Amino acid sequence: MDQAFQVDLRGVVDLLSRHLYSSPRVYLRELLQNAVDAITARGPGAPAEVGVETGNGVLRVHDTGIGLTHDEVHELLATIGRSSKRDELGFARHDFLGQFGIGLLSAFLVADEIEVVTRSARGGDAVRWTGFADGRYRVGPAERDEPGTTVTLRARPGDGDLVAPDTVAALARTYGSLLPIELTVDGVKITGSGPPWLDAHPDPGRRRRALDAYCQELYGFEPYDVIDLDVPEAGLTGVAFVLPRPVTPSARGAHRVYLKRMLLSEGIEGLLPEWAFFVRCVVDSGELRPTASREALYDDELLELTRQAIGDRLRQWLVRLAETDPARLNGFLRLHQLGVKAMALHDDEMLRIVDRWLEFETSAGPMTLHEFRRRHPGGRYTANVDEFRRLSAVSGAQGVGLVNGGYVYDTDIIERLPDIDPDVRLRRLDATELTTHFGVVDPAAELALRPFLALAQRAVDRLGCEVVVRDFDPASLPALYLTSRAAEHQTRLREAREAADDLWSDVLGALDGAAAADRPQLVLNHRNPLTRRITALAEEDLVELAVQGLYGQALLLGHHPLRAADTAVLNRSFLGLLDWAVHDPGAP
Numbered sequence: 001m002d003q004a005f006q007v008d009l010r011g012v013v014d015l016l017s018r019h020l021y022s023s024p025r026v027y028l029r030e031l032l033q034n035a036v037d038a039i040t041a042r043g044p045g046a047p048a049e050v051g052v053e054t055g056n057g058v059l060r061v062h063d064t065g066i067g068l069t070h071d072e073v074h075e076l077l078a079t080i081g082r083s084s085k086r087d088e089l090g091f092a093r094h095d096f097l098g099q100f101g102i103g104l105l106s107a108f109l110v111a112d113e114i115e116v117v118t119r120s121a122r123g124g125d126a127v128r129w130t131g132f133a134d135g136r137y138r139v140g141p142a143e144r145d146e147p148g149t150t151v152t153l154r155a156r157p158g159d160g161d162l163v164a165p166d167t168v169a170a171l172a173r174t175y176g177s178l179l180p181i182e183l184t185v186d187g188v189k190i191t192g193s194g195p196p197w198l199d200a201h202p203d204p205g206r207r208r209r210a211l212d213a214y215c216q217e218l219y220g221f222e223p224y225d226v227i228d229l230d231v232p233e234a235g236l237t238g239v240a241f242v243l244p245r246p247v248t249p250s251a252r253g254a255h256r257v258y259l260k261r262m263l264l265s266e267g268i269e270g271l272l273p274e275w276a277f278f279v280r281c282v283v284d285s286g287e288l289r290p291t292a293s294r295e296a297l298y299d300d301e302l303l304e305l306t307r308q309a310i311g312d313r314l315r316q317w318l319v320r321l322a323e324t325d326p327a328r329l330n331g332f333l334r335l336h337q338l339g340v341k342a343m344a345l346h347d348d349e350m351l352r353i354v355d356r357w358l359e360f361e362t363s364a365g366p367m368t369l370h371e372f373r374r375r376h377p378g379g380r381y382t383a384n385v386d387e388f389r390r391l392s393a394v395s396g397a398q399g400v401g402l403v404n405g406g407y408v409y410d411t412d413i414i415e416r417l418p419d420i421d422p423d424v425r426l427r428r429l430d431a432t433e434l435t436t437h438f439g440v441v442d443p444a445a446e447l448a449l450r451p452f453l454a455l456a457q458r459a460v461d462r463l464g465c466e467v468v469v470r471d472f473d474p475a476s477l478p479a480l481y482l483t484s485r486a487a488e489h490q491t492r493l494r495e496a497r498e499a500a501d502d503l504w505s506d507v508l509g510a511l512d513g514a515a516a517a518d519r520p521q522l523v524l525n526h527r528n529p530l531t532r533r534i535t536a537l538a539e540e541d542l543v544e545l546a547v548q549g550l551y552g553q554a555l556l557l558g559h560h561p562l563r564a565a566d567t568a569v570l571n572r573s574f575l576g577l578l579d580w581a582v583h584d585p586g587a588p
């Protein structure tokens, strides 16, 4: 035979009242919600007033709602989990805020006793129901002329603050100021004309000023722009305020969500796509569902659809701005470029905006990728900032346009450009390919340079690089240190081999075949007067020191990492050259 669960009432009351909610302040929200639902249930045309009274540690909530009959009191108030707001199949009835049949228990967060005096609009006598936190209740007759309900709580000693007049007024304002009924606290009206974004205004300018003021009041900033939101499937309307300051894209955006005009929470996550971190939203929805604690949205298909629809709306706003108000768009991009770039990684529309509107650092000055591609169809990009700094002048001078892809997302964005423009030919720069653009020295001069080159090669041989002489701009640059990606790979291989045991070093050694061809290059600039004087020096010692000096300087200028051997050579050449500079001609 099947048996029914036994329920320990104290445990359930404790669980539902104390542990479901993160703060006892929600008790007022639950009471307001029941009052509003009772008014909804009474139907249109009936009085729609909720009055809250405070004083002496007692809180009263009066409503002009449908009230309860004697039988309903037993069935609804005294049965945990029973709600009049669900249909026969257990689905939440559409018009109501509540649905779970537990909200009233939250009154036990502040009181040990809840008293409900109610008279049903459908007839019958008034009834008094008193519930206790230990799970008992009592029902008896009461005096009440008008249909409706009054709930009375006497604050538990120590919890008086929660029902103090100022606290109650503030809570009522927080949760209930947009409600479509008349709500007063101690006679002072709390509700106004509903959501400010639905208010009528004589012209768009005045509407904008009113919404700016609303944003200022809610969030303390003046929005860069205000975007209207409307998702009919979710019965959602609202506004997105564009932040006037940059924020980190990873900062979780929390939004203010009202459900059927009652505040759900000021910190709702998951309402927007992750990339939309540059707005704060205030919305009201008639269809999205809360979790039982009413502190989050239920993550269902409707929420997913809403998220997408809001995302589309924000994207449209950006695209429109690009078409109609480029100056404003630029202002926006200056503030939020990181987020926009993050969006561009998986959104073609955003990629187009980045391509057309965001300026990148290039060898020909700041310009958009779109402009850069027009000017340098066969341009190159670097994947890190140092490489760009090191090579942009040289590369630009050779007519090879270079764009800096070294900042966050930039390389990924550049590599994704073919998705929106199949003709894109930007390739990653391999530094040594630059030498193919450098002029070679004329044959006679080259022949004359041979002895110098042999000496120079010997001076840096141990450092693993190869010396060449070329003729290139800018002439002010005496020497350039170039590593190809293959050379960087070889360097890492060599380091690994030095650190590995015999077996592995043999294996790695076999991979090291192409070493000579892939060595980094020290390119001396024959166009530079100093370099040219060095190539003509007669003293072998001095040539060695000078070439090592050029080597060190090229490393430093290019922000290349310095190995211990490099630092040693740099010191040696500096001191050696100093010695030459100050040596005493009279000394032996």
Ligand SMILES: Nc1ncnc2c1ncn2[C@@H]1O[C@H](COP(=O)(O)OP(=O)(O)OP(=O)(O)O)[C@@H](O)[C@H]1O
Residues within 6 Å of the ligand: 030, 033, 034, 035, 038, 063, 065, 066, 067, 068, 076, 077, 082, 083, 084, 085, 097, 098, 099, 100, 101, 102, 103, 104, 105, 149
């Ligand atoms: N002020 C009121 N006027 C009329 N009926 C009320 C009132 N307050 C509560 N009730 C009745 O008591 C039932 C239980 O209320 P309770 O607040 O526990 O749950 P709920 O509002 O149905 O759902 P939720 O847990 O989601 O708030 C309600 O469904 C309603 O029928």
